[in-house]
Amino acid sequence: xxxxxxxxxxxxxxxWDDRPLRLDxxxxxxxxxxxxAFKSPADPAPGFQVENGRIASMDxxxxxxxxxxxxxxxxxxxxxxxAPEAMAMDSSEVARMLVDMNVPREKLVRLAHGMTxxxxxxxxxxxNALEIAFAYSKMRPRKTPGNQAHVTNAKDDPLQxxxxxxxxxxxxFDELETTMRVARTAxxxxxxxxxxxxxxxxxTLFQCSSEEAEELKIGMAGFTSYAETVSVYGTERxxxxxxxxxxxxxxxxxxYASRGIKxxxxxxxxxxxxxxxxxxxxxxxxEARCLCLQRGMGVQGTQNGGIxxxxxxxxxAGGMREMMAENLLAxxxxxxxxxGNDARxxxxxxxxxxxxxxxxxxxxxxxxxxxxxxxxxxxSFNPSLFNGEEMEDFLILQRDFEADGGIxxxxxxRALELRTRAVEAISAVLxxxxxxxxxxxxxxxxxxxxxxxxxxxxxxxETASISEKIxxxxxxxxxIRALHKQGFAREAENLLKMVKLRVSGDYLQTxxxxxxxxxxxxxxxxxxxxxxxxxxxxxxxxxEAVSNxxxxxxxxEVVRAQSMHRRNEGQHISYSSAGEARHGSHPNExxxxxxxxxxxxxxxxxxxxxxxxxxxxxxxGVEAGGSSARxxxxxxxxxxxxxxxxxxxxxxxxxxxxxxxxxxAVIHQKGRMPHNNLELFSNSPITTLEHYxxxxxxxxxxxxxxxxxxxxxxxxxxxxxxxxxxxxxLIHAIETALTVPGQAPEETVVRFLKGAL
Amino acid sequence: MDRITRVQDYPLSERAxxxxxxxxxxxxxxxxxxxxxFGEVSIEDLRITPEALRAQAxxxxxxxxxxxxxxxxxxxxxxxxxxDLIMDTYELLRPGRAKTRCELVExxxxxxxxxxxxxxxxxxxxxxxxxxxxxxxxx
Numbered sequence: 001x002x003x004x005x006x007x008x009x010x011x012x013x014x015x016w017d018d019r020p021l022r023l024d025x026x027x028x029x030x031x032x033x034x035x036x037a038f039k040s041p042a043d044p045a046p047g048f049q050v051e052n053g054r055i056a057s058m059d060x061x062x063x064x065x066x067x068x069x070x071x072x073x074x075x076x077x078x079x080x081x082x083a084p085e086a087m088a089m090d091s092s093e094v095a096r097m098l099v100d101m102n103v104p105r106e107k108l109v110r111l112a113h114g115m116t117x118x119x120x121x122x123x124x125x126x127x128n129a130l131e132i133a134f135a136y137s138k139m140r141p142r143k144t145p146g147n148q149a150h151v152t153n154a155k156d157d158p159l160q161x162x163x164x165x166x167x168x169x170x171x172x173f174d175e176l177e178t179t180m181r182v183a184r185t186a187x188x189x190x191x192x193x194x195x196x197x198x199x200x201x202x203x204t205l206f207q208c209s210s211e212e213a214e215e216l217k218i219g220m221a222g223f224t225s226y227a228e229t230v231s232v233y234g235t236e237r238x239x240x241x242x243x244x245x246x247x248x249x250x251x252x253x254x255x256y257a258s259r260g261i262k263x264x265x266x267x268x269x270x271x272x273x274x275x276x277x278x279x280x281x282x283x284x285x286x287e288a289r290c291l292c293l294q295r296g297m298g299v300q301g302t303q304n305g306g307i308x309x310x311x312x313x314x315x316x317a318g319g320m321r322e323m324m325a326e327n328l329l330a331x332x333x334x335x336x337x338x339x340g341n342d343a344r345x346x347x348x349x350x351x352x353x354x355x356x357x358x359x360x361x362x363x364x365x366x367x368x369x370x371x372x373x374x375x376x377x378x379x380s381f382n383p384s385l386f387n388g389e390e391m392e393d394f395l396i397l398q399r400d401f402e403a404d405g406g407i408x409x410x411x412x413x414r415a416l417e418l419r420t421r422a423v424e425a426i427s428a429v430l431x432x433x434x435x436x437x438x439x440x441x442x443x444x445x446x447x448x449x450x451x452x453x454x455x456x457x458x459x460x461x462e463t464a465s466i467s468e469k470i471x472x473x474x475x476x477x478x479x480i481r482a483l484h485k486q487g488f489a490r491e492a493e494n495l496l497k498m499v500k501l502r503v504s505g506d507y508l509q510t511x512x513x514x515x516x517x518x519x520x521x522x523x524x525x526x527x528x529x530x531x532x533x534x535x536x537x538x539x540x541x542x543x544e545a546v547s548n549x550x551x552x553x554x555x556x557e558v559v560r561a562q563s564m565h566r567r568n569e570g571q572h573i574s575y576s577s578a579g580e581a582r583h584g585s586h587p588n589e590x591x592x593x594x595x596x597x598x599x600x601x602x603x604x605x606x607x608x609x610x611x612x613x614x615x616x617x618x619x620x621g622v623e624a625g626g627s628s629a630r631x632x633x634x635x636x637x638x639x640x641x642x643x644x645x646x647x648x649x650x651x652x653x654x655x656x657x658x659x660x661x662x663x664x665a666v667i668h669q670k671g672r673m674p675h676n677n678l679e680l681f682s683n684s685p686i687t688t689l690e691h692y693x694x695x696x697x698x699x700x701x702x703x704x705x706x707x708x709x710x711x712x713x714x715x716x717x718x719x720x721x722x723x724x725x726x727x728x729x730l731i732h733a734i735e736t737a738l739t740v741p742g743q744a745p746e747e748t749v750v751r752f753l754k755g756a757l
Numbered sequence: 758m759d760r761i762t763r764v765q766d767y768p769l770s771e772r773a774x775x776x777x778x779x780x781x782x783x784x785x786x787x788x789x790x791x792x793x794x795f796g797e798v799s800i801e802d803l804r805i806t807p808e809a810l811r812a813q814a815x816x817x818x819x820x821x822x823x824x825x826x827x828x829x830x831x832x833x834x835x836x837x838x839x840x841d842l843i844m845d846t847y848e849l850l851r852p853g854r855a856k857t858r859c860e861l862v863e864x865x866x867x868x869x870x871x872x873x874x875x876x877x878x879x880x881x882x883x884x885x886x887x888x889x890x891x892x893x894x895x896x
Contacts, residue, residue: 068891076824213848222800240893243852247887250831251850251881254832256832257810257831258836298829298831475800480793493790496793500788502805503777503803503806504768505810508829519770523764
C-alpha cells in the first residue's frame with residue numbers, strides 16, 4: 001500500500017502568513033512592563049482630599065509626595081469648587097451621562113474640570129468603542145469637523161512643497177503641517193508651503209514642525225500660523241528625558257500666544273512606554289495625566305490618540321479603543337482635538353479603514369493630525385494612516401457614510417491648475433528675492449510628478465542654501481511684495497489675510513479654523529449636539545460636494561460607451577426578423593434565445609466581447625457538437641432563465657440557450673422549472689469566447705441525450721458586483737424597457753458580414 | 758482697549774474690528790495690500806498686541822475657559838519681551854539648565870521689573886520651588 005504522509009499544516013495558515021496584516025506585531029498584555037491599554041494594577045484608584053482649603057492628596061499620592069506633574073495638575077487643572085462634587089460621583093453614572101444626549105456638554109465639561117486623571121480614566125474605561133465614538137461626537141468642541149494634512153517630500157524640494165500645499169489646500173484641509181529631512185531646510189520648507197497654501201482660496205493654517213526655538217523664530221517671521229509640537233508626557237522621568245518640565249512647556253505655550261500663533265500640545269498613548277519610563281501604568285491613565293496637564297497649561301488644544309505611539313498602542317489588546325478613549329478625554333476636558341489617525345499603525349488596509357471609521361462618522365476638530373496628502377515615501381513624518389495613495393478611499397468613505405471628513409473631491413483639471421500656479425508662484429518668489437532660479441524643466445517635472453522620485457529639481461544642498469538666505473533676510477512682508485510684483489496679486493492678498501489673523505488673535509480660541517474667509521471656533525460654532533437633528537449636519541450643498549467624486553456612472557455613460565461599439569458591430573453582423581418564431585421539429589437543434597436589446601441597443605458583454613463574436617462562438621460550439629443552431633429574439637422577458645426556457649420550448653430537441661446582451665447565458669431544457677437550468681454562466685465579465693463555444697458544444701451534446709461535463713467559468717474571487725453591478729443594472733434597465741409582456745418570440749436571421757472574425 | 762464683556766463680540770476681527778489696533782497703532786482695516794506695497798505696513802504691524810491678547814482672554818473667560826484665559830494673559834506679558842530673552846528663559850526652565858533655585862528667581866525678578874510680567878514672574882518662582890522640591894535644582 002502507498003504510504004501517505006500525514007499533513008503537517010493546514011495551508012490556510014500559510015496564506016494568512018502572507019497577508020500584509022502579518023507584518024504587524026502584536027504585544028502580549030504585560031502591565032508590569034507597561035503593556036496595558038486601559039488598566040494596570042499600578043494605576044492608582046481615583047481619590048482626592050482637601051485639608052484646610054488645600055489639596056492634601058490626589059489619586060492616592062500625598063501632596064508632599066507629588067511629582068511635578070501631580071503638582072501642576074493640582075495647581076492648574078483641578079477646580080477646587082467642582083472637585084468634591086465630581087470626585088464623589090459614581091463613575092458609571094458619569095459614563096452614562098457622557099452617552100446621554102439629554103445631558104448638555106457644558107455640564108460634563110464642568111465635571112471634568114473637577115476630576116483627577118485616575119477618575120477621568122476610570123469613567124471613560126467603562127464605555128465600549130461605540131459609546132466612546134458617540135460620546136466623542138457629542139463632546140468635541142467645535143461643531144463643524146475639519147482635517148489636517150502633512151505636506152513634505154523626500155528632497156525637501158520647495159517647488160514640490162508649494163505644489164502639494166496648493167493641492168492639499170484645494171482638497172480643503174484646514175491645516176497643513178510640514179517638516180524636513182534635513183533641519184537646515186526648515187525656512188525654505190516654511191516659505192514654500194506658505195506660498196503654495198495661498199494659491200486658490202485663503203484660510204489654510206500652516207505649521208513647520210522643527211526644533212522649538214527655530215519653530216518660534218519661523219513663526220515670528222510670519223511664515224507659520226500654528227504649532228503643535230509642544231510635547232508633554234505622563235511621567236516625570238519621561239518629561240525630563242524629553243528635556244522639558246510642565247513649567248517649561250507652559251511657558252512655551254504662552255510664548256506662542258505672545259507671537260499670535262495658535263498652539264496645541266502633543267501627547268498620546270505609548271509615548272512613555274517607548275521612552276522606557278512608564279511606571280507600569282496603563283496607557284490611558286498616563287494619557288489622562290498628560291491631558292489634565294495640558295488643560296492646566298491653558299493650551300487651547302491637543303494632538304493625541306497615539307500619535308508617534310500609535311503603532312505600539314495598536315499592538316495591544318484594546319489599543320485602538322484606547323486611542324479613541326484618549327481623544328474622548330481630550331474633548332471632555334474641552335480641548336481642541338487633532339485626533340491622531342496619523343502615524344500608520346498597521347500594514348493592513350482593513351485595520352486602516354476600521355481605525356478611521358469612528359472618527360469619520362463622529363466628526364472631529366481635525367480628524368487626522370496629519371493625513372499624508374503626499375505619497376508614503378515622501379512623508380517625512382513617516383507614513384500616515386491615510387496617504388496620498390489612499391486619498392480617494394477617504395473621499396469615498398465620506399460619500400459612503402455621508403459623513404464629513406473635512407475634505408472635498410478635487411477635479412483633476414483643478415489639481416493641475418493649482419500645481420501649475422503654485423510652482424510658478426514659488427519660482428517667482430525665489431527669483432524675485434534672489435534666492436534661486438527654477439528652470440522650466442524643473443517646474444514641468446514637479447507639476448506632473450506624483451512624488452519626489454519623479455522630479456528633477458533642486459538638490460537638498462541647494463535648498464539648504466536657499467533656506468539659510470531666507471532665515472537671514474526674508475520676512476512675510478517681503479514675500480507678499482514679491483508675489484505682487486511678479487503678478488501674483490491674488491496670492492499676495494491671500495497671504496496678507498493669513499498673516500492678519502494674528503493681529504486680532506481670534507484664531508487663538510479653542511478649535512479655530514478658517515472657512516470661507518471666516519473664523520470658526522468653539523466660541524462661535526460650538527458643538528450643540530443634543531440628539532438626532534442637532535449638532536453638525538451637512539448642508540445640501542456640502543453633501544453634494546462630498547458625493548461628487550470622479551467617474552460616476554449613469555445611464556448616459558453606459559449608452560455612450562455602448563454606442564461606441566455600435567459601428568464596429570454593424571460591420572460584423574446583421575439581425576433581421578423573419579416573423580413569429582415557430583416550434584422546431586429537428587431532434588438535434590439548439591435554439592439560441594437572445595434578449596430584446598441584444599445587438600440592437602447593447603453591443604458588448606460586460607466582459608468587453610462584441611456580441612457578434614459571442615453569437616458566433618455559441619453557434620460554432622453547437623455545430624461542432626453535431627447540432628444546428630437557430631436564433632430567436634425574445635420580447636416577453638429580459639431574464640436569462642425565462643429566455644433560455646422559452647428557447648428550449650421552441651427547440652425541436654427541447655434544449656435551448658438563453659443569452660442576455662450583457663453576456664449572461666444559460667442552457668435550458670423544456671419542462672424544467674425556470675431557475676432549475678442545466679448550465680449557467682452568471683459571471684459574464686469573466687466569461688470568454690472559449691466558454692461560450694464550450695457551452696454551445698454542451699448544449700448540442702444534451703440534444704443527443706449525453707451528459708456533458710459542465711463548463712466552469714473560473715473566478716479568482718473578484719468582487720464582480722462592485723466592479724460591474726452599476727453598469728449591469730443600467731444595461732438591464734435598457735433590456736427591460738424593451739420587453740413586451742406576452743409578445744411572441746421572433747425568428748431572427750443572423751448574417752455574419754465580411755470582416756467578421 | 759476696554760475689556761470685552763460680551764462673547765458675541767467674537768470674532769473681534771469681524772464683529773468689532775475697530776477695537777483692534779496693530780502694534781504701531783494702525784486699525785485692522787488699514788492693513789491693506791496697498792499699504793504693504795507702499796511700505797506703510799511693517800512686520801511689526803502684523804504682530805499681536807498685549808491688548809488683543811487680553812481681549813481674547815476676556816472672551817475665553819466669558820466662554821468658560823479660565824485656564825486658556827490665564828495663558829493668554831501670560832502671553833500678553835511676553836509680547837514685548839525680546840525673542841532672545843524668551844528663548845533664554847524657556848531654556849532656563851528646561852531640566853538641568855538652571856543649577857540653583859536662585860537662577861530662576863533672578864529671572865523672575867528680571868521679567869517682573871523690566872517687563873512688568875507679574876504673572877510670569879510668579880509662575881517662574883513657583884517652578885523654582887517645584888524644581889527644588891523635586892531635586893532639579895539646589896537652593
